[in-house]
Amino acid sequence: MTQPPEFETTNIEILSPAELNETDQDSGYSLFDVTGSVVSGAFGLMRFTTETAVHLAIETSRAAINASLDAVVPPTVNAIISRVDLTELVVKNVDIDALVARASIDPILDRIPMTEIADYVIEEIDLPVLVRQSTGGVADDLLSLVRFQAIETDNFVSGLVDRVMLRRKRRHRDINGGDDDARETDSL
Amino acid sequence: MTSFSQFRRNYVAGEGVHFVSIPERARGIQGEGSGFTSRFISVLFDMGLVAVGIIGVYWLWQGLRYVLSFLYDVPNIEGVPLLFLGYLLMWLYWAWAWAIGGKSLGNQLMGLRVQRIGGEPLGVRKAAVRSLFSVFFPIGLGWVLISKKNRSVQDIVLRTEVVFDWKPLIPREL
Numbered sequence: 001m002t003q004p005p006e007f008e009t010t011n012i013e014i015l016s017p018a019e020l021n022e023t024d025q026d027s028g029y030s031l032f033d034v035t036g037s038v039v040s041g042a043f044g045l046m047r048f049t050t051e052t053a054v055h056l057a058i059e060t061s062r063a064a065i066n067a068s069l070d071a072v073v074p075p076t077v078n079a080i081i082s083r084v085d086l087t088e089l090v091v092k093n094v095d096i097d098a099l100v101a102r103a104s105i106d107p108i109l110d111r112i113p114m115t116e117i118a119d120y121v122i123e124e125i126d127l128p129v130l131v132r133q134s135t136g137g138v139a140d141d142l143l144s145l146v147r148f149q150a151i152e153t154d155n156f157v158s159g160l161v162d163r164v165m166l167r168r169k170r171r172h173r174d175i176n177g178g179d180d181d182a183r184e185t186d187s188l
Numbered sequence: 189m190t191s192f193s194q195f196r197r198n199y200v201a202g203e204g205v206h207f208v209s210i211p212e213r214a215r216g217i218q219g220e221g222s223g224f225t226s227r228f229i230s231v232l233f234d235m236g237l238v239a240v241g242i243i244g245v246y247w248l249w250q251g252l253r254y255v256l257s258f259l260y261d262v263p264n265i266e267g268v269p270l271l272f273l274g275y276l277l278m279w280l281y282w283a284w285a286w287a288i289g290g291k292s293l294g295n296q297l298m299g300l301r302v303q304r305i306g307g308e309p310l311g312v313r314k315a316a317v318r319s320l321f322s323v324f325f326p327i328g329l330g331w332v333l334i335s336k337k338n339r340s341v342q343d344i345v346l347r348t349e350v351v352f353d354w355k356p357l358i359p360r361e362l
Contacts, residue, residue, distance in 0.1 A: 113196070120195045144211050147226070147299045147354070154223025161333050171338065173217045173352075 151175055210354045214299070217352045219307075221338035226298040227329060227350055231322075233294035238281060242274045275323055282319035287312045288359040301353035310348065312362060318346050 090096075151173050162170040210218065246265065253262040265273070285292035290301040290310060302310060302318070310318065321328070321342045328341030335344070343349055 116196055117192065120190075120192055123195070124190070143297070144214070146229075146297070148213070150226040150229055150298060151217070151223070153225040157225060157333065158223050158338075165334070167336070169336075171223070171336070173220055173223065175213045175217060 148175060214352070214354055218354060219351050222298070222300050222350050222352050223338055224329070224332040226300060226352075227332060227340070230292070230294035230298040230300055231326065231329060233297055234282065234292050235278065237293060238274055238278045241277060242270060245273065246270060279316075279319050279323045282322060283312075283316040286310050286319060287315035287362060289357045291353075291357045295350075296357060299352055299354040300350050302348060302350050305347050305349050309360065314346060314348070318342055318348060321346065 152175070155172055158171040249262075249265055253264065256262050282292055285295070286302045287310060290303050295301060302315075304310060304314070325341065331341045331344070332338050337349070339349060
């Protein structure tokens with residue numbers, strides 16, 4: 001065992017309980033202590049009250065302002081907008097081309113019925129007439145001419161026979177219904 | 189002029205657009221019984237075709253005879269056998285043409301179609317019988333002039349009719 005190190009010794013007075021009582025003879029709460037406590041408590045209470053009051057006031061006024069804005073703003077804005085030509089405003093101030101250029105075209109095109117449009121265009125421009133006029137035009141017209149002439153001859157001949165046979169209801173093929181030429185020049 | 193929205197309202201998907209390539213003046217008479225002149229021209233045209241064919245066959249045969257004359261004595265076909273060949277060809281041609289779509293070339297020219305009364309196609313047997321009838325009794329066509337419903341003798345006997353049909357021919361399978 002090594003020697004325990006030597007400490008600097010200090011004298012510590014150890015007091016008996018009785019002595020202790022003697023020394024604390026005039027402790028308990030001094031007036032100063034009590035006043036401090038009361039003041040700090042009052043200060044805390046004041047702070048709490050103030051904070052609560054301020055908070056409540058803020059919330060209440062916020063709600064009140066919101067409610068009054070809800071009540072006032074829409075009619076006001078309506079009243080303003082109704083006096084302004086928004087379209088004119090937009091047309092004047094907004095670069096619509098730039099706006100449209102930003103929009104993505106694909107979803108729009110997806111909603112467009114392409115086939116129907118194609119069919120519509122084909123029908124509307126009367127493609128058969130165009131084809132007939134451009135390519136097989138001459139031959140087809142000649143064919144139609146021959147057929148129509150035969151039909152006219154038929155009408156004449158059968159009309160004659162019907163008349164001779166004193167028929168009331170005569171055979172007649174009506175080929176003057178539509179005006180083909182007028183229609184064809186119309187559509188061009 | 190229909191607007192696109194009008195068009196869409198009436199548009200039945202998958203059905204496509206119906207194009208009518210028939211001139212407007214002729215649209216009203218489609219399906220009506222045709223008269224004598226149209227049918228006569230049509231018959232003349234078909235007969236002319238067969239005649240040209242027969243003349244072609246005749247000259248081919250003559251050429252063949254000439255080539256082979258050094259080796260064989262090929263018989264000459266003239267007169268009645270040639271006429272018979274013509275009848276045969278006419279019969280076969282009309283039977284075939286009417287069976288596959290009711291339109292011979294002459295019929296196509298004049299825009300006619302041979303069909304059963306009511307619109308059903310002729311069928312092979314009826315086409316063959318009608319063709320035979322027409323080949324040996326062409327005079328029967330004359331009844332069209334008198335018949336109220338533009339029927340020839342063949343039509344009356346076989347319950348067929350010839351109507352205007354200017355649509356292009358779509359041949360059917362036999």
